[in-house]
Each structure stands twice: as structure tokens, then as C-alpha cells.
Amino acid sequence: MxxxxxxxxxxxxxxxxxxxxxxxxxxxxxxxxxxxxxxxxxxxxxxxxxxxxxxxxxxxxxxxxxxxxxxxxxxxxxxxxxxxxxxxxxxxxxxxxxxxxxxxxxxxxxxxxxxxxxxxxxxxxxxxxxxxxxxxxxxxxxxxxxxxxxxxxxxxxxxxxxxxxxxxxxxxxxxxxxxxxxxxxxxxxxxxxxxxxxxxxxxSRTALVEKNGIIDMYEYMTVKHPDFFVGQYGSFIEMERNMLNYRKEVDLQLKSEKFVVDLFCKRFFGFTIFGRLDSIKNLQEKKRNVK
CATH class of the missing domain: 3.90.550.10 (Spore Coat Polysaccharide Biosynthesis Protein SpsA; Chain A)
Structure with missing residues (x-):
């Protein structure tokens, strides 16, 4: 015992x-x-x-x-x-x-x-x-x-x-x-x-993974445990900020912030909310251009 x-x-x-x-x-x-x-x-x-x-x-x-x-x-x-x-x-x-x-x-x-x-x-x-x-x-x-x-x-x-x-x-x-x-x-x-x-x-295996597919695994993990991630993020703004930080940590050569956001939103929220988020981003860009 x-x-x-x-x-x-x-x-x-x-x-x-x-x-x-x-x-x-x-x-x-x-x-x-x-x-x-x-x-x-x-x-x-x-x-x-x-x-x-x-x-x-x-x-x-x-x-x-x-x-x-x-x-x-x-x-x-x-x-x-x-x-x-x-x-x-x-x-x-x-x-x-x-x-x-x-x-x-x-x-x-x-x-x-x-x-x-x-x-x-x-x-x-x-x-x-x-x-x-x-x-x-x-x-x-x-x-x-x-x-x-x-x-x-x-x-x-x-x-x-x-x-x-x-x-x-x-x-x-x-x-x-x-x-x-x-x-x-x-x-x-x-x-x-x-x-x-x-x-x-x-x-090492970890070094190679970080260069060749860790974002795929991160996406899969968040889809498998949506209850956990939604509960812990609390808001889309926090989730988006973390996705950006994670991209920097693994030093992946992704084309844009939008690519990371798309991966997550398509899985979590569906295309309707994704479309709304895309519209918000476009409006923000237009406001910056006007200024």
C-alpha cells in the first residue's frame, strides 16, 4: 500500500x-x-x-x-x-x-x-x-x-x-x-x-514539429476541446490575441494574422460569425484609411 x-x-x-x-x-x-x-x-x-x-x-x-x-x-x-x-x-x-x-x-x-x-x-x-x-x-x-x-x-x-x-x-x-x-x-x-x-x-522531434505542422495540431486540439478553450478565453478578443502570441512563439512563417484567425473561427463559430468578423476588420481598415 x-x-x-x-x-x-x-x-x-x-x-x-x-x-x-x-x-x-x-x-x-x-x-x-x-x-x-x-x-x-x-x-x-x-x-x-x-x-x-x-x-x-x-x-x-x-x-x-x-x-x-x-x-x-x-x-x-x-x-x-x-x-x-x-x-x-x-x-x-x-x-x-x-x-x-x-x-x-x-x-x-x-x-x-x-x-x-x-x-x-x-x-x-x-x-x-x-x-x-x-x-x-x-x-x-x-x-x-x-x-x-x-x-x-x-x-x-x-x-x-x-x-x-x-x-x-x-x-x-x-x-x-x-x-x-x-x-x-x-x-x-x-x-x-x-x-x-x-x-x-x-x-529534435519538437524542433521539426514547430516548423512543419504545430499549428495544425493546435487547431485540432482546440476543435476537440471547445468547451475548455471557450471557457478559458472568455472572449474572441482574448482568443485572437493568444493565437497571435502562439504564432510568434513557434516562429511559423504564416502569411498573415487573418490566416490564423480563419483557422480557428471556421471551426469554432461557423461562417456566419466569421463573415461578421471579416466585415469588422474591413471597417477598421477603412477607418484607418480615412484618418
Whole structure:
């Protein structure tokens, strides 16, 4: 009862070179009742050989293979095969501090009503230093993701929201999952210590996603959770302002502000309100021209 099993799920796609560091960080945990499931998401590198070597080191390591289906599918596969009461996702190129699982489990045991526990984080590799994440709130979460993928949560909550959405194929799947998990309520705790280390690489999955499709995923996410986003934005003006800020953050080369607004309005409000908004913009432009 006081030593619940924690399942660490490590999806890996062409990251075999980094996998030993991630698995070593799991092996170094001060908390001992864990299993670690490496999910080979159709890698053509040495992921299988690396995983096999770690299974020989410690029987708590396990291995799954699937044809390449994306990180959401890989996480879901690993969690579906897991036996733990708690789940900790860990990307194959990241690391966790030795005390992370122990401190996170302790937080759950002290406050059983918690839904999610995470910690402070640092970046490493091509960029280093503290990762300054904004404090969690649903309001902030509607504007940007403030919780990295490696947070501890209950397996039953993963089941409740039907897991990670495999349609989030171009990234930010963890952001969508946190929204699904927390939008109807739930307590979140951030531990006051650095327990997660996030690798920064110019050719990382996140960097490529930000250049090639994150707006599509953001649009899909807002359409999937209109109740959450409408409730948190409060008004179209706030929503529009956030869309512009988000565009700047990911540094996408979009043609105009109107392109971003169109994507959201067509989905949320339909063409009638969209037409009204377009008319308002035209009137504003005419007024500026008259002045």
C-alpha cells in the first residue's frame, strides 16, 4: 500500500544513441518499486539491442516493438502493457533525477486526490540552464503548455480519458493529454526541485514539429476541446490575441494574422460569425484609411 508500482514508459524512435542515458536515470532512482517499458516505435537503429542489454542488467526493464505509429501510440502501447498504479512517461532522449519518482509518489501518498505531479526542469545538450515554466493554471494551460511530458499520474486517469490521442501525430500530444486529464477538475502539484532534464537538439522531434505542422495540431486540439478553450478565453478578443502570441512563439512563417484567425473561427463559430468578423476588420481598415 505504501510502495505502489510505478510504470515508466519510454517510447523510442531512432533515438537509440540517447536511450542508455534515459534508462540509466531510471536505474538510478532512489525509489525501487518500478518497471520500465521501452517501446520501440519501428526504429531502424540499435534501439532493440540497447534495450536488450538493459534487460540483462535489471529484470525491471521490459521491451515492446510496434510498427512506426507515432509517440502517442507508443505511449499508449506501453501503458496498456504496464502493471503500475502510476505512470511516468519519459522520452528516450531525456533524463530524470534520482529522487524524482520517490518524491512524486510521496506527494500522491500525502494527497491522494492529486491528479498530476511534476517538478522543475533544466535543459541540456545544445542548450543548458533552467527551463522557466509558467506556474500551472487552467487559464495558462489554454494558452501554452506549462507541463512537460514526464509528469506522474494514475493509470486509471489515463484509462478515463482514453489515453493519448493518436491523431496528434505532429506533436504537442502531451499538451492535449493534460487538457483532457484536467479540464473538468483535478489537483496539480509541482515539486520544488529540479527532477527533469530536457534535451535540446536542433533536429529534435519538437524542433521539426514547430516548423512543419504545430499549428495544425493546435487547431485540432482546440476543435476537440471547445468547451475548455471557450471557457478559458472568455472572449474572441482574448482568443485572437493568444493565437497571435502562439504564432510568434513557434516562429511559423504564416502569411498573415487573418490566416490564423480563419483557422480557428471556421471551426469554432461557423461562417456566419466569421463573415461578421471579416466585415469588422474591413471597417477598421477603412477607418484607418480615412484618418
Amino acid at each position: 505504501n510502495d505502489p508500482l510505478v510504470s515508466v514508459v519510454v517510447p523510442c524512435f531512432r533515438q537509440g544513441q540517447f536511450l542508455p542515458e534515459a534508462l540509466q536515470s531510471v536505474l538510478d532512482q532512489t525509489y525501487h518499486n518500478w518497471e520500465c517499458i521501452v517501446v520501440n516505435d519501428g526504429s531502424s537503429d540499435n534501439t532493440e539491442q540497447v534495450a536488450a542489454a538493459w534487460i540483462k542488467k535489471d529484470k525491471r526493464f521490459k521491451y515492446l516493438y510496434q510498427d512506426n505509429s507515432g509517440v502517442s501510440s507508443a505511449r499508449n502501447s506501453g501503458i496498456a502493457h504496464s502493471k503500475g498504479e502510476y505512470i511516468l512517461p519519459l522520452d528516450a532522449d531525456d533524463k530524470i533525477a534520482p529522487e524524482y519518482i520517490e518524491k512524486a509518489v510521496e506527494a500522491f501518498l500525502i494527497s491522494p486526490d492529486l491528479t498530476l505531479v511534476y517538478c522543475e526542469a533544466e535543459k541540456f545538450d545544445e542548450e543548458s540552464g533552467k527551463w522557466n515554466l509558467a506556474p500551472f493554471s487552467l487559464h495558462t494551460m489554454s494558452r501554452k503548455n506549462v507541463i512537460f511530458c514526464s509528469a506522474l499520474y494514475k493509470k486509471k486517469d489515463w484509462e478515463r480519458v482514453c489515453g493519448y490521442d493518436i491523431n496528434m501525430s505532429k506533436g504537442i500530444e502531451d499538451w492535449e493529454f493534460w487538457i483532457a486529464l484536467l479540464k473538468h477538475g483535478g489537483m496539480v502539484k509541482q515539486l520544488n526541485f529540479t527532477g527533469f532534464y530536457y534535451r535540446i537538439r536542433n533536429n
